[in-house]
Amino acid sequence: MGEKLLMKGNEAIAEAALRAGCRHYFGYPITPQTEIAHYLAKKMPEVGGTFIQAESEVAAINMVYGAASAGARVLTSSSSPGISLKQEGLSYLAGAELPAVVVNIVRCGPGLGGILPAQCDYFQAVKGGGHGDYKMVVLAPSSVQELYELTVEAFNIADRYRIVSMIMGDGILGQMMEAVEFKDVENIEKVDKPWATTGTQMKREHNTVTSIYIQPEVLEKHNQKLQAKYRLIEEKETRVETYNCEDADIIVTAFGTVARIVKNVIKMAQKEGIKVGLIRPITLWPFPVKEFEKYADVPKAFLSVELNAGQMVEDVKMAVNGKRPVYFHGRMGGMIPTQKEILDKIKEILNG
Amino acid sequence: MLGFYFGRGRKMDTVFKKPHALVDVSMHYCPGCTHGIVHRLIAEVIDELGIEGKTIGISPVGCTYNNYEYFNCDMVQAAHGRAPAVATGVKRVNPDNVVFAYQGDGDLAAIGTAEIVHAATRGEKITVIFVNNAIYGMTSGQMAPTTLINQVTTTTPFGRNPELHGYPINVCELLSTLEGAVYIERVSMHDIKNIMNAKKAIKKAFQVQMANLGFSIVEVLSSCPTNWGMNPVEALKWIQEKMIPVYPLGNFKGKDLEV
Numbered sequence: 195m196g197e198k199l200l201m202k203g204n205e206a207i208a209e210a211a212l213r214a215g216c217r218h219y220f221g222y223p224i225t226p227q228t229e230i231a232h233y234l235a236k237k238m239p240e241v242g243g244t245f246i247q248a249e250s251e252v253a254a255i256n257m258v259y260g261a262a263s264a265g266a267r268v269l270t271s272s273s274s275p276g277i278s279l280k281q282e283g284l285s286y287l288a289g290a291e292l293p294a295v296v297v298n299i300v301r302c303g304p305g306l307g308g309i310l311p312a313q314c315d316y317f318q319a320v321k322g323g324g325h326g327d328y329k330m331v332v333l334a335p336s337s338v339q340e341l342y343e344l345t346v347e348a349f350n351i352a353d354r355y356r357i358v359s360m361i362m363g364d365g366i367l368g369q370m371m372e373a374v375e376f377k378d379v380e381n382i383e384k385v386d387k388p389w390a391t392t393g394t395q396m397k398r399e400h401n402t403v404t405s406i407y408i409q410p411e412v413l414e415k416h417n418q419k420l421q422a423k424y425r426l427i428e429e430k431e432t433r434v435e436t437y438n439c440e441d442a443d444i445i446v447t448a449f450g451t452v453a454r455i456v457k458n459v460i461k462m463a464q465k466e467g468i469k470v471g472l473i474r475p476i477t478l479w480p481f482p483v484k485e486f487e488k489y490a491d492v493p494k495a496f497l498s499v500e501l502n503a504g505q506m507v508e509d510v511k512m513a514v515n516g517k518r519p520v521y522f523h524g525r526m527g528g529m530i531p532t533q534k535e536i537l538d539k540i541k542e543i544l545n546g
Numbered sequence: 547m548l549g550f551y552f553g554r555g556r557k558m559d560t561v562f563k564k565p566h567a568l569v570d571v572s573m574h575y576c577p578g579c580t581h582g583i584v585h586r587l588i589a590e591v592i593d594e595l596g597i598e599g600k601t602i603g604i605s606p607v608g609c610t611y612n613n614y615e616y617f618n619c620d621m622v623q624a625a626h627g628r629a630p631a632v633a634t635g636v637k638r639v640n641p642d643n644v645v646f647a648y649q650g651d652g653d654l655a656a657i658g659t660a661e662i663v664h665a666a667t668r669g670e671k672i673t674v675i676f677v678n679n680a681i682y683g684m685t686s687g688q689m690a691p692t693t694l695i696n697q698v699t700t701t702t703p704f705g706r707n708p709e710l711h712g713y714p715i716n717v718c719e720l721l722s723t724l725e726g727a728v729y730i731e732r733v734s735m736h737d738i739k740n741i742m743n744a745k746k747a748i749k750k751a752f753q754v755q756m757a758n759l760g761f762s763i764v765e766v767l768s769s770c771p772t773n774w775g776m777n778p779v780e781a782l783k784w785i786q787e788k789m790i791p792v793y794p795l796g797n798f799k800g801k802d803l804e805v
Binding site (some may be wrong): 218244248249250252253254256257258259260261262263264266268282283286290338391393394395396397400401402403404405406408455478493 | 585598600605611612618619620621622623625628631632634636637638640643664
């Protein structure tokens with residue numbers, strides 16, 4: 195049994211980063227994730243780490259790029275408009291194959307939008323918000339405990355594959371307080387970084403961290419290498435939770451906050467004799483395609499519930515591949531669907 | 547062999563050789579471009595200070611995007627304008643490293659204005675070598691923030707007109723107002739004497755960093771014969787006659803710093 199603390203989601207992310215051995219944080223304030231910065235501004239000096247409030251999200255992500263080049267475990271966090279500003283840096287990190295962890299506590303858009311919870315950055319996160327063919331590992335926790343566990347895991351994955359891991363939450367997860375049980379000893383993978391720019395010490399050839407390859411043959415090879423890495427990650431790092439899918443009348447799919455609501459809907463439906471299953475993608479990329487294939491023949495239909503206008507539902511449709519109808523229910527602008535609202539939608543589909 | 551010609555016991559001194567900190571390859575710069583000289587001066591300084599093994603350079607976007615191929619120290623290639631932010635990240639991870647960013651005028655004074663100002667005001671212990679040739683070289687001669695009034699470029703075909711295009715930015719003067727910037731000097735590549743002065747300034751800028759005193763920057767007035775439409779000799783004369791009156795040479799801050 196480890197230490198158990200009552201914490202805000204944002205604080206759990208920050209504490210997890212410290213426990214994962216991250217000693218460098220660069221960020222710019224934006225609601226609803228700024229508690230991450232507050233926490234680390236206090237704690238980093240205690241552990242001899244770096245906390246910089248950068249002049250912009252653009253600068254912050256490029257400081258991340260520099261620190262990652264030097265071989266450090268490094269974190270930045272922001273919310274939707276700020277993550278948009280970081281897209282240039284994310285593309286460069288991907289091109290230069292630098293490991294880093296980026297947190298997006300999503301708020302509703304477009305534009306300045308609002309500060310309330312949303313999942314409207316799904317496309318941006320999983321389809322590549324910046325330029326070029328690249329992927330990030332996108333982890334979608336649904337509790338404060340998971341924010342902690344997946345943040346530690348995000349650092350391990352980042353180092354293991356030289357890739358950016360994104361933690362994608364929303365204002366509910368970031369702001370709510372729940373009990374978190376910390377492990378006594380963290381599973382921190384030690385990964386050698388012989389490519390890092392730490393100085394040659396006159397003992398080796400000089401290292402270069404770059405994303406530019408002017409020769410087309412070389413750049414195509416570089417891209418093929420990246421794609422091979424992404425296929426490996428799809429095979430090894432897909433994470434998903436399934437619940438009551440084996441004999442479901444309908445399988446609902448939802449991630450993060452919405453999955454918690456759906457679990458309550460499942461209990462309500464049971465009382466009315468309706469069997470509802472849940473597929474909760476924990477990694478949004480890689481998407482748990484196999485899990486959908488496995489259960490594609492079981493229910494009468496699938497329903498994707500999201501805090502957006504219908505984004506993950508496109509990946510669900512591709513995974514189900516026409517075997518069953520796929521429906522969508524979403525709310526936007528910071529509105530949250532009620533349990534009854536989702537149950538009514540389920541009944542409408544099953545009776546329709 | 548040489549002993550045979552010069553007599554036994556007589557030792558030859560090497561008076562000129564490629565600095566160790568430069569890779570032994572030919573550079574891609576246009577004839578008459580002074581980037582190569584600036585590279586050499588940096589490399590000589592790295593050699594003289596014996597810091598190649600702990601130096602990390604940051605390459606910019608522009609004509610020198612690939613100068614990581616020319617320096618023998620570890621190098622990080624940065625996005626356009628972001629070199630000071632990248633340098634900040636590198637330096638904060640390993641404060642014992644010597645970190646320099648190499649930037650052009652578009653990189654530093656247009657798209658990267660926020661990054662350079664804030665790296666300077668934070669007093670980041672990095673050194674910036676800022677090459678000002680009053681034009682965008684790599685993208686073929688567009689107006690730079692440092693383009694002179696009336697200077698013709700591909701995007702100011704009738705000359706830079708302050709009514710339409712604003713005025714040139716004097717980077718050293720601008721940064722001099724910031725507490726965190728402790729060493730600021732402007733030098734020029736237009737003749738031997740000034741090149742030797744430039745080397746002194748670059749060396750001091752590195753020493754300021756090594757003494758943990760704060761942010762240091764050397765602005766180097768440089769030529770771009772290709773995009774200025776001049777031959778190399780005319781280009782050097784143009785620096786002297788046209789650029790220096792707008793960008794006066796000399797030390798702006800930290801002249802008396804003990805290093």
